[in-house]
Amino acid sequence: MIVFVKNIIFGFILISGFYLKAQSIAHANMDYDFVNDKENYVHFYSKDANFDAFYKKLHILLTEKKGKVKVVQIGGSHIQAEIWPDQVRMNLLDLADSINGGRGFVFPFKIAKTWNPKNHQISFTGNWESFRNSVKKHNEKWGVSGITVKTTDSISTFQIGYQHDSLTNYSFNKIKVFHDLDSSSFKLRLISDEPVKIIENKELGFTEFLLGNKNDSLSVEIKKTSNSQTHFSLYGLSLENDDPGIIYTSIGVNGAKTSSFLRNEMFVEQLKVIEPDLVVFCIGINDAYYANFCGDCYKENYEKLMGQFRSVNQNVKFLFVTNNDSYYKRKYANKRVFEAREAMIDLAKKHKAGLWDLFEVMGGLNSIKIWEENGYAKEDKIHFTDKGYQLIGDLMFRTLMDDYDKYLKGKNEN
Secondary structure, eight states: OOHHHHHHHHHHHHHHHHHHHHHHHTTTTTOOTOGGGGGGGOOOOOOOOOOHHHHHHHHHHHHHSSSEEEEEEEEEEHHHHOOHHHHHHHHHHHTTTTOEEEEEEEEGGGGGSSOTTSSSSSEEEEOOOETTTTTTOOOOOOOOTTTEEEEEESSSEEEEEEOOOOOOOOOEHHHHHHHHEEETEEEEEOHHHOOOEEEEEETEEEEEEEEEEEEEEEEEEEOOOOOTOOOOEEEEEEEEOSSSSEEEEEEEOOOOOOOHHTTOOOOHHHHHHHHHEEEEEEOTTTTTTTTOOOOHHHHHHHHHHHHHHTTTOOEEEEEEOOOOEETTTTTTTHHHHHHHHHHHHHHHHTOEEEEEHHHHHTTSSSSHHHHTTTSSTTTTTTSSHHHHHHHHHHHHHHHHHHHHHHHHHHHHHH
């Protein structure tokens, strides 16, 4: 009986400790008079809709340091910039006392000559073509990333490196390079470290390099070794380790709509490597930009995407994020945000998903102007400044932690 009581007390201390730390992170420097804090929570539309399965895995990781918790945030240029996802990621890692389960799926955007996140460095040699799923005239194979880079040079290289601090030790001992594995593809070789083992997974389309020790950088050589080889196409990489931790993957493509990601013919097979527990849907700002926006088509595309995620994890949870307030051609308030928002609410109701109403959290229609005046949005009245994306990341993290607190309180009561 005494042991049982001690276990209850110890469990209560653990739960309280993580809640207090989460709140101290989430509420730091959050006093902004242009933010509608009353709307900053996860909306659920039925009693049995919740993220309990996700929070259970998170809690086991935090308290017992077991397992991996995987989150995917997917969208357009807001997400490709990686400032918003990285802010959420850093807050989660702070909560988890720097428990890193690996960096997960990444794409070297610099090779595609498009915006590369600041949290890692890319260098490369050779001439590469790039193809985005958001560009109608591009007709190429895509995987999870929605971007493909291709070279016909007989030899080329690329390098990826991470800088570490107290939170981000993204060391890895497993490297999966997603590329074509047929006879027409050039061969690749890891030149930064001698792999212990090399595995070709033709079913999922990657070459895996297993290292003897953890590393924080990699260098790959691509070389034509026979006349039958014509090209090398790179679809992305996954940098992994065997440690427990949080893996926060962002999938963003400039200009992407919901229909863009449905063009990714290798989406599902590469998702099998990621297997997310929670998907944060942020696709919509580009769908609803033009007057020909089709709300029903938007919902239909989202349901197809949800089906693809469920095909790799039937218990995956979804969080819809409404479009931010924006202007059309910098002149007119884009009222199509309301139709897109209603579509997301309908989807959340139907599929027992959560919804974070960024539009209302910002302050509603025309609030983008106030964010711009305060230095948190750009002049195009669509995108945000670095500190604007960081603020959105903090706000989203806080709403998740408030919901996690409800889960902990229910767990404590039980």
